[in-house]
Amino acid sequence: MFKPRPVEARAPDERDSAESLAQTLPPLILAAEHLVNAFDMGVHGRRRAGTGEDFWQFKQYGPDDSTTSIDWRQSAKREHVYIRQKEQETAETVWIWRDDARTMAYGSVREGPSKLSRATVLSLALAMSLSKSGEKFGLLGQDEKASTGPASFNRLVDRIGTMQTPSLQSLTSANRLSNKSTVVLISDFLLELPDISDVIRHFVNLGCNGYLLHIADPAEVDLPFQGRTRFLSMAEEDSLTLGRVEAVREEYQTLFNAHRTAIMSLAENVSWDYTFHRTDEAASIAFAKLYETLNIRGAAK
Incomplete structure (x- = not known):
């Protein structure tokens, strides 16, 4: 699948991406902490x-x-x-999966966030908020039990910084989740719909609730390029050159929106929640929806 990236902005390889993320984790943690503190002060939890x-x-x-x-x-x-x-007693466990596929490294604005950095901030903020509220959480696809507290959050940070995230398709092998679990999947979902549907159906059959956070770069949504443009594949060593990219913009946007709508329908059909988030929007917008939908309580006193 081709991504709208100008040729001079070539995607980094997987090792470079991992090293870059490890180096940027401290500021991402600070950004996550800022999000959580803002909501702890302004919302004081969502109790029922x-x-x-x-x-x-x-x-x-x-x-x-x-x-x-x-x-x-x-x-x-x-x-x-x-x-x-x-x-209400909260017996649920929240399992977080943050996609780190090569397509997630894309960022059309040099000084703006990539999809991966935004997904990482939101994952860290969610885990931090759950930790402060005393609720259990864990990284989906990792061989560990869900837990809570500062030590659990630090362990999650370490795993995000040093371990590769399992692919979405491989999550169908995750069977140790209780039927009171909530699965949060954060991705650009640049996959075939049957693959996405299979994963959702797997967790539904386990009795889990779910939340899809669909992240996209603004260039992926708008295709703002003009004239002759060469696109590089993020997943393969391949390219596509268009003489007048604006001539296909309308058709591209139709296809992109159809894919987005189909993913939303997959979620709605099983009563899962779905949020679409552009990286040129404030991270607080996406986190607010996560915070409210998951009914995160105020920090434990």
Whole structure:
């Protein structure tokens, strides 16, 4: 699959990509920490009523509420009848998979983020936020148990910096997930739809919930190039030259949007969540959707 990259901006090989990522991890961690701190201060968690033991709030009694939940002491102090709600126990484990295929190294703006760096920041921010809230997480496709806390986050950072991520297709061999797990897949999803569908169906059959975070470079969406342009394949040593790239822009955008819509439909058909994110947008936009959809609680006190 050809990517809209000018010939002078040749993709790095896998070793260069790995070394480059390892060198940039510290600033990416700082960027992730900035995201998490902003949401801890501004959102204070997304708690829900449930069957836990921790008190959450008093709520006015409604026709769908059980009479056994009425708090008679509080009701006696007020004009209406109130129930005592408890915070929902979160028994889920969040498994994170961040694609590091060669296509993820693409970045059309020299000073802007590549798809890989943006995916890494969002993965780190998600893990950091889960760690601070006391919820279990782990890297999908790695031989380790999910856990939480600073040590778990540091282990995740080390694995991201030193180990190659397994391919999306290989995730169909991941069978040790409980049916209360949530799978977060972060990728450009430049794969055939049947391959993506097989992975989603595998986790659905395990009883997992899921979240697809689809990342794209703005040049991949808009194809903004003009005139004669040579495109280099990110995955193979191959190239394609177009005499007037603007002549195929509309057809290209139609195909790109059709692929994006098809991926979204795959998610919606199994009640998974889907977010499309361009790297020229603020990382906080994508993280906000992750934060809210996964119902991450405020940092543990």
